[in-house]
Amino acid sequence: MCGIAGVLSSEKMDGGKLSAVLQQLIASLKHRGPDDNGTWINASGTVGLAHVRLAILDLSPGGHQPMHTPDGRFHITFNGEIYNFKELRNELERDGVPFASHSDTEVLLRLYEKHGLAMLPRLRGMFALAIWDEKNRRCFLARDPLGIKPLYYTTRGGRLAFASELKALQVSGFAGSQLDAEALVRYFQMGSVQEPHTLLADVHCLEAGHYLIWEQGRCAKSCYWRVTFTSDEMSGGDAVETVKQGLMESIDAHFVSDVPVGIFLSGGIDSTAVLALARASGHHKISTFSIGVDDAGMDESAPAERTAKHFGADHHAMRLNAERGGELFARFLSAMDQPSVDGFNTYAVSAFARQGGMKVVLSGLGGDELFAGYKSFDAVPRLHALNRAAHCIPLAAGIAGWALERNFYSAKLRRVGSMLRLPPTVKNSYRAFRGILSFHTAKLLAARYLNCSYDSLPELPNHHIKVEDIRNAVSKCELTLYMRNQLLRDSDVMSMSQGLELRVPLVDRVFFEKIAKVPASLRLRAGKQMLLDAVPEVPEWIKNQPKRGFVFPFEKWIEQQWGQEFAAATQKLPFTNPTWFTRWAVFMLDHWLERSAGHARAAIV
Structure with a gap:
């Protein structure tokens, strides 16, 4: 897991200025990759790539990036993990392809050299990558199918600039300052920015399951994968076996690592299932991490501790109250890339796990979206x-x-x-x-922030979701609107702010394609019954408790201890009796706008 960035132009750039910009990009992404960093500029001065590394696979200098093929034609900067890289490497070796390292990055590079775009459907993992073809003067950018790893880009000023985080493009002067009206309306409506938009009009998020080709100043974007439910006919027993087999395979794949792998344990069904499957797959001495809060109705630390003991895990629990939460809150605001009504919980538990010596953790994220865990x-x-x-x-x-x-x-x-x-x-x-x-x-609210009239705001598109079963349509909405734009994005930003790789075995293309064949009438039974049937090892005290997850008593904290921080945000709302998350959304946007104003500058290349 790492951070990537790059700048491309159809004309030669000033070498000294380009090198300085790449160093700016590295400095702004350093938290994502504290173990190593590197840059590469081509001989003609039209391309610069940057990389910061969190070493997980092949801890040696052989995994250094940007990486290139022996002939110097292809150069890559890559963020993520390819879980089936060993199988892909073996296949390439049988075809006579030599390797100089044991990293998944080199496998990606040589796979693209051999297969080009056709490599994408063969990858199992989470990724955002850029590969420059020096011979054809073409850059290939791609993002994983379900949107686990982010990738932002802009063509402002006639150049292509990209990075793992929006603020990296802001700090380096590529982003501009004009707000995106549609993004702002959707932010206030949903509590998060909806891709492919960002809050900045000149910067876009490459959508999940898409790739982009840049050539001679022109961009062409294409979709290579999308969420699709096929719903084959099968019995209840076959459905359970399909889900169980898919889960076991995904858990095994997500334990591929040269450093220890821990688990975020909330005390709910999903994270408990991940721990149970990890033990069933033969993984022992697993460290688990949870957070307890000063609200009995939201505190899941007791069942989490009991579950960890049941499965023989090395459990670590952190207690959090309003005072301690307030201390973390300032650091959380600094870590924010784009505002949302989520993320603080992930920030807190990620900081705790990193302090405990972890570099990789698994999360149960995705279970609610796939197995009807939401109302x-x-x-x-x-x-x-x-x-x-x-x-x-x-x-x-x-x-x-x-x-x-x-x-x-x-x-x-x-x-x-x-x-x-x-x-x-x-x-x-x-x-x-x-x-x-x-x-x-x-x-x-958007009209107020944009200083324009209500009627001048653009009409927003109303796309239809085409699925036969409406509950599959809800599942698709949860996966593509909520999970992708809020949960996954915040999980990436907040975990990587601590130099921690967060893996999500329930958000896996191969696993999804397997269980997408299970009819909604079986997969989406109430109470996540399909997941419980597939993982009978989940203890009764977890099965029978109400759903909570990693949630904090923000409403109580805002009312009792954090009220002054949110008072100004409350005054901006055009109605009385606002919810805590409405005030949170306005406060976070205000803080982001204040910080962004300090980033406003022109790129030096």
């Missing part, structure tokens, strides 16, 4: 049915929606109102459930 799997189909029925009555949906949108007391009713005023798509029904603000309120 959305029941609520969204009901909302969607209501929405479709209301639209069958002329003017009824629009009139009711207008009235509900202006309800001053209920955020939920305001969101339902926006749903009724928009086309009756599953996505709009989903946003009414998962969102934090109504579309109407989000536009009001």
Whole structure:
């Protein structure tokens, strides 16, 4: 796991200035790779690549990046892990390809040399990468199928600049300062920035499952993989066996490492299943990490400790209250790349695990999205049915929606109102459930921040999700809108701020393609029953407790101890009785804007 960056131009750049910019990029990404760093500039001065390294596979200098093929044609900077790199390497060696290291980076490089774009469907892992072809003067950028590793890019000023974090492009002067209106509206609506947008109009996030080709100043982007459910016919027993086999394979793959691998243990079903499967796969002496909080209704430290003891893990627990949380909060704000209503929990447990000597941890993230762990799997189909029925009555949906949108007391009713005023798509029904603000309120706030009129804001697209089963549609929304744009992004930024690699075995392309064949009626049974059937080792005290996860008592902390920090944010809201996460969203955006103003500068190349 690492950080990558690069600058490309169709014309020669000043060598000294380009070298200085690459060093700026390295400095801004150093936390992602404290073990090593490197740069490469081609002879014609049109390409510069940068890399910071967190050594996980092949700890020797042989894993240094940027890396190149022996003939000097291909050069790579790569962030992530390829879990099936040994199998791919063996295949290449049988074809006579020599290797100088034991790293997955060199396997990627030689695989691209041999197969080009066709290598992408063969990769099992998480990745964001750039490969420069010196002969054809072409750069290839790609991101993993499910969006675990981020990759940001801009073509502002006629050059291509890319990096693992948005703030790296800001600090180096490539990003510009103009806000993206659509991104801002969606941020207020959903609590996170939705790809391919960023909050900055000139910078884009390469979407999950996409690659980009840059050649002579022109970019061409293509999709190579997307979330698709196929739902084959199968019995309940076959479905359980399919899921269990897929889980075991994924857990084994995610333990590929030359350093110890730990586990974040929340006390819930997903992380417990990961620990149970790890033990069943023969992995022992596993370190687990959890956080306890000063709220009995949210504290899962006791069941987590009991579970760790049950499976013989070396457990580590951290106690967190408002005072200690406040101390961590300032550092969390510094680590933020783009604002969201999440991330602090991951920051806290990542810092704790890194202090405990870990460089790699597994998380149970993804289980709720794949096995119906959220209330959305029941609520969204009901909302969607209501929405479709209301639209069958002329003017009824629009009139009711207008009235509900202006309800001053209920955020939920305001969101339902926006749903009724928009086309009756599953996505709009989903946003009414998962969102934090109504579309109407989000536009009001965005207009204030953009200093423009409400009516001048652009219309946002309303894409349909085409799946036969509406619960699969909800699963797709959770995977592509919530998990991808909030959970995975924050998990990457916050874990890497500590130099910690976070792996997610339930968010794995091969695993997904296997279980996507299981009918929704079996896979999405209430209470994550399919996951429990596939992992019977999950103890009863975990099965029978209510879902909580790594959640903190933010509402109590804001009201009792952190109120002064959030007072200004509360005053900006165009309604009374705001939720804690609404105030959080405004506060985080304000802090990000203040910090971004300090980054405003022009690139020196």
